[in-house]
Amino acid sequence: MSRQIHSRRIEGLDKNIWVEFTQLAADHAVVNLGQGFPDFSPPNFLKDAFTRAINGDFNQYTRAFVIIIEPFFDCYESMVRMAGGHPVYIPLHPKPVSGRLMTSADWVLDPAELANKFNKRTKAIVVNTPNNPLGKVFNREELQMITDLCLKHNVLCISDEVYEWLVYDANRHVRIAGLPGMWERTITVGSAGKTFSATGWKVGWAIGPKDIIRHLQTVHQNSNYHCATAAQQAVAEGFVKEFARLGAPDSYFTNLRQELQLKRDQLAACLSSVGLKPIVPEGGYFLIVDISAVKIDLPVSTDTEQPYDYRFVKWLITNKGLVTIPVSAFYSSEHKKGFENFIRFCFAKEDSTLSKAEQILQEWKSTLLTHF
The missing domain is CATH 3.90.1150.10 (Aspartate Aminotransferase, domain 1)
Structure with missing residues (x-):
């Protein structure tokens, strides 16, 4: 049996x-x-970089409780559970509006509700800005509220910012890692798939302090291990080209x-x-x-x-x-x-x-x- x-x-x-x-x-x-x-x-300059990378020498390897803000991309829950964590959820609440279309800015966290989610067992919070699926861009005041609680309770912040370059109207993307006291406790996640409209390349990155990133490298090394070197090289060339002309026509x-x-x-x-x-x-x-x-x-x-x-x-x-x-x-x-x-x-x-x-x-x- x-x-x-x-x-x-x-x-x-x-x-x-x-x-x-x-x-x-x-x-x-x-x-x-x-x-x-x-x-x-994707843009031609990025595809050209990928072609060069394939033809070049870039074909080998390159050297508790978690608060999740809702709505959230569904893999967050799975990742937390598979790591042995316990997800704790807090929804954004829509405020009533009249005389205009509602925007994602009208969906907000309740400060008291958020504070009540933190306790001595809280190890991390996941923030997604701009948010998928809502499109909410957390402003500095909202991120400061999260920061204050992270500092008070010694909590790690995982900030999913894959849509960082896609912010509309007069809104501005603010990195929570840039707020005082947060660099030391934040992992910022980005994606070439969204940045360069190449979702099939599956190239991303994580930015943070060395003592945290080294543990992330260990997890990466022992799970998916590696992504295509040529795609990484093409993305790197794309950033070099794009950063040189930021703000230009x-x-x-x-x-x-x-x-x-x-x-x-x-x-x-x-x-x-x-x-x-x-x-x-x-x-x-x-x-x-x-x-x-x-x-x-x-x-x-x-x-x-x-x-x-x-x-x-x-x-x-x-x-x-x-x-x-x-x-x-x-x-x-x-x-x-x-x-x-x-x-x-x-x-x-x-x-x-x-x-x-x-x-x-x-x-x-x-x-x-x-x-x-």
Whole structure:
């Protein structure tokens, strides 16, 4: 008789929204505004650097309790649990607004609630700015509130800043590691995938003090171990080129930010025109939408615990050919129920893709909402 041996701390982590919805999208002819990969290419100067790196000599190896702010990219919970940690969740709360569209800045932390999450067992907090899926850019005052608690309780900060160059309007990206007292206790994570629109390259980095990073190197060495040297070389060349022209008219970072801001505005206007309620993001690739006003008869799911937004997105894919992602996937089980009336759109797409999505929404407009 065989005996199954497994760790309880990773039970339930085998359910993966990306596997499920990637397959569903593949099974239908769709316009994909769900997953966060651009359908346009990285800049030519970066691809040229990759080609040079492949042809050059860059083909060998290169030398407790964790607070998670919701909504959060779903891998945070899995990573904490697989490391033997215990995730503690705190949601951003939307403030009521009138006379204008809600923005991601209207979603805020409750100071007293946040303070109550910290105790002697708290070892780390995960901050994501700009946030996926909300697009919130934490301002200096919000980061200072987190800083004060980290210093008071001697807590490590893991700051996911993969969208650092994609901040819109008059908003400004602030590194929490730059606040007094935080460099010594912060790991800042970045991504070439988002920075250079090359998500398939899987090149990223972590920045922090030597005594913390050396432990991170040990974990990296004994897990994924390595990523493609040629891709690392190309990204390094890309940064050298881009840093030399920051702020100049031909700056890729500047141009990409401006282009994505226009795409964000185009998608937000389209969604508003059909009666939906977009939450305008301050940064990142994504825009979430309030679907609470939508009245459709969804099929009854065999999974009685499946959130409303999951069923809505599946219906949207199979019946309208439009892919989005349910936002409750970015919440813990204890808070999921309160945020199942939102879905996530990705606007980092070609204009032709966004136009196809707009056509789908406009054709659906007559039956989309009760007041149309």
